Amino acid sequence: MLLKENILLALAGLKANKMRSFLTMLGIIIGIASVIAIMTVGDAVNNSVTSSMGDIGANNIELYLGYRDDLDFNQDLPAMEGKDCISTDMIEEMLKKYSDEIKAVSLQVSVGDGKATEGKDYANVSIIGANTGFLLDKKLNIVAGRNLAKKDQENGKKVAVISDRYVENMFNGDAQSALGQLIDIKVDNRYYTYTVVGVYEYSESQDGFSKTGGKDITTNCYIPYKTGVKQSHAEETLTDFTIIAKEGADSQSLSNEIANYFNQRYYKDSEYFQVSTYSMDAMLSELTSMISTIKLAVAAIAGISLLVGGIGVMNIMIVSITERTREIGTRKALGATNGSIRLQFITEAVVICMIGGFIGVLIGIALGMVAVHFMGYSGTASIGSITFCVAFSMAFGIFFGYYPASRAAKLNPIEALRYE
Numbered sequence: 177m178l179l180k181e182n183i184l185l186a187l188a189g190l191k192a193n194k195m196r197s198f199l200t201m202l203g204i205i206i207g208i209a210s211v212i213a214i215m216t217v218g219d220a221v222n223n224s225v226t227s228s229m230g231d232i233g234a235n236n237i238e239l240y241l242g243y244r245d246d247l248d249f250n251q252d253l254p255a256m257e258g259k260d261c262i263s264t265d266m267i268e269e270m271l272k273k274y275s276d277e278i279k280a281v282s283l284q285v286s287v288g289d290g291k292a293t294e295g296k297d298y299a300n301v302s303i304i305g306a307n308t309g310f311l312l313d314k315k316l317n318i319v320a321g322r323n324l325a326k327k328d329q330e331n332g333k334k335v336a337v338i339s340d341r342y343v344e345n346m347f348n349g350d351a352q353s354a355l356g357q358l359i360d361i362k363v364d365n366r367y368y369t370y371t372v373v374g375v376y377e378y379s380e381s382q383d384g385f386s387k388t389g390g391k392d393i394t395t396n397c398y399i400p401y402k403t404g405v406k407q408s409h410a411e412e413t414l415t416d417f418t419i420i421a422k423e424g425a426d427s428q429s430l431s432n433e434i435a436n437y438f439n440q441r442y443y444k445d446s447e448y449f450q451v452s453t454y455s456m457d458a459m460l461s462e463l464t465s466m467i468s469t470i471k472l473a474v475a476a477i478a479g480i481s482l483l484v485g486g487i488g489v490m491n492i493m494i495v496s497i498t499e500r501t502r503e504i505g506t507r508k509a510l511g512a513t514n515g516s517i518r519l520q521f522i523t524e525a526v527v528i529c530m531i532g533g534f535i536g537v538l539i540g541i542a543l544g545m546v547a548v549h550f551m552g553y554s555g556t557a558s559i560g561s562i563t564f565c566v567a568f569s570m571a572f573g574i575f576f577g578y579y580p581a582s583r584a585a586k587l588n589p590i591e592a593l594r595y596e
Contacts, residue, residue, distance in 0.1 A: 183523060190528065197528065200492045203485020204532030204572070205539065208565045211475045211482070212540025212557055213547060218471030220548045220555030222464060235423065236282075236313065236456040237431045239438075240416035244450045253448060260449050261413035266442060270434065277425040280309030282418035285404040289394065290363035292346060299345040300394040301338075301361050303368065305404010313420055316398075320351035321374035324400055328373075332402035336370035339378040339395035351375040361397065368407060370399060419453075431455040482568070485532065486576040493525050493580035504584050518581040525577020526570055533569025537562055 190197040241262055243253060267281055287303035306314075311323055319340060328335050336359065340351060347354040354375060360367050378395050404410075419434065421427045431453040438451035497504070504517060541557045548555050 183527060187527065190531070196492065200488050200528055201485070201532030201535070203488045204482065204529055204569060205485075205536040207480075207482030207485050208533050208536025208569060209540035209543060212537055212561060212565055213543040214475045215471060215561040216541070216544025216555060216557045217547050217551070217553075218467060218475075219558055219561075220551070220553040222467045222471075223555055224553050235279075235421040235425065235427050237419040237421060237427055237434065237453055238416070238456070239419060239434065239451060239453045241414075241449055241451055243448055244446075247448065256415065256449065258413050260446070261415055262417075262438070262442075262451075263413055266438070267414075267417070270437065273437065274430065274434065277422055277430050279420045279422045280312050281307070282310040282313045282420060283307040283401050283414070284310045285401065285408050285410050287368065287399070287404050287408045288363040290361045290368075292342070292359055292361045294346060297346050298391075299342045300392060301342065301397045302394055303361060303363065303397045303399060303404070303407075305401045305408065306398045307401035309418075309420060310401070311398065313418065316376040317379075318374050319377050321355045321372070323374055323376075324398060329400045329402060332400055332406060334368075334370050334403055335373045335399065337374040337376055337398045338372055339397075340375055341378045341393055341395045342397070343375055345391055359397075370397070421455075427455040427457045431458070482572065486529075486572045489525055489528055489573065490576040490580060492528075493521060493577055494583070496524070497521065497580055497584045514586065517584050518578075521581035521584050522574060522577045525581070526573030529569040529573030529576075530566075533566050536569070537565055540565070 241256070241260070243249070247253065271278055271281065284307070285305040287305060289300070289302045292299045292301055306324070308324070308326065308329055316323060316337070318337070321337075324335065324337060327333070338354065338359070340349075343349060343351050343354050346359070347357075354372050357372050358369055359372060360369050362368075376398075378393075399407075419430075421430055435451050435453040443450050507517065537557075541562075544557050
């Protein structure tokens with residue numbers, strides 16, 4: 177009952193001094209709103225990065241062959257030759273050894289960028305030779321026909337999977353009519369002919385960013401890896417490729433194991449070269465940690481205004497106690513204990529901070545949503561951040577209200593009644 181009376185007294189005091197109460201709350205409002213907005217934007221950016229990395233493949237491991245770390249790069253180093261590179265036989269051996277943990281190996285080779293033309297119609301195309309692992313990693317959404325099959329890969333057939341944007345430009349958007357058709361793509365004054373076996377839905381995250389848009393956009397044309405190697409005159413040796421780990425596998429641990437495997441088995445006696453790996457999962461963890469650290473650092477800076485607001489609450493409570501000295505003396509003369517006087521003024525400080533906190537939360541949510549919208553992300557304020565800010569405002573009320581409340585509780589009732 178006493179707590180309810182104290183709350184009503186606090187609300188009556190705020191109502192009697194509206195402007196002073198608002199100015200006291202302003203620091204709390206600004207601090208809470210800033211923290212909520214920053215945490216909302218930080219969470220949205222974090223979720224966007226996590227989603228993008230997930231599209232790339234959080235279980236992926238990037239492997240590349242390069243110079244040894246202990247070399248003196250100021251001296252002339254020999255160029256990498258075919259005999260130094262990773263062969264398909266090495267990859268097959270690796271797949272056998274880690275068959276329980278590796279789902280596939282993603283290989284690709286670029287034939288080149290070109291253009292398909294038919295009268296006034298045209299489509300810009302990038303021809304990519306892709307193996308089954310690469311297409312598995314891409315997760316193409318086939319809207320007509322089929323993806324490249326195992327026999328296409330083994331026999332090096334001249335078949336292709338094209339984008340719906342290509343179909344829009346060259347086949348009036350009719351994907352079914354494109355199936356089985358021969359397409360000619362000119363790359364560096366040379367024509368390459370393929371039979372269309374499938375049409376996939378274009379996605380910027382899968383095809384990569386294109387400098388042009390609309391009709392001029394460049395999309396990928398996927399052909400079997402063996403066909404791409406033959407047409408690009410590339411050697412069947414590699415300096416880098418992507419390993420797709422199975423679900424549940426520890427990609428970070430597997431990444432280290434594979435690097436050690438290659439270096440111990442194939443490059444132990446190499447004077448200049450070594451294999452290095454890094455997992456996308458490790459990169460994702462580092463990015464997430466970095467974003468979280470930046471978010472907390474900026475939120476802490478914004479939280480300085482909370483400290484200013486808390487000092488303002490303490491100041492106004494001291495002023496309020498000075499103004500109500502006779503009231504305090506009267507209450508103590510009528511039997512009010514030091515504890516009840518202390519509770520009254522602590523409650524008043526908590527009420528000021530709580531109201532300011534709730535207003536700050538609403539403004540912070542609104543500011544965060546607006547900022548996220550203009551940045552092109554999606555996200556809302558988390559329940560955790562809202563709960564934290566509300567609890568923090570209550571703690572601030574208790575912390576900064578305790579000293580003035582204790583000061584009021586220790587007043588001598590006789591001196592208080594004499595106060596003018």
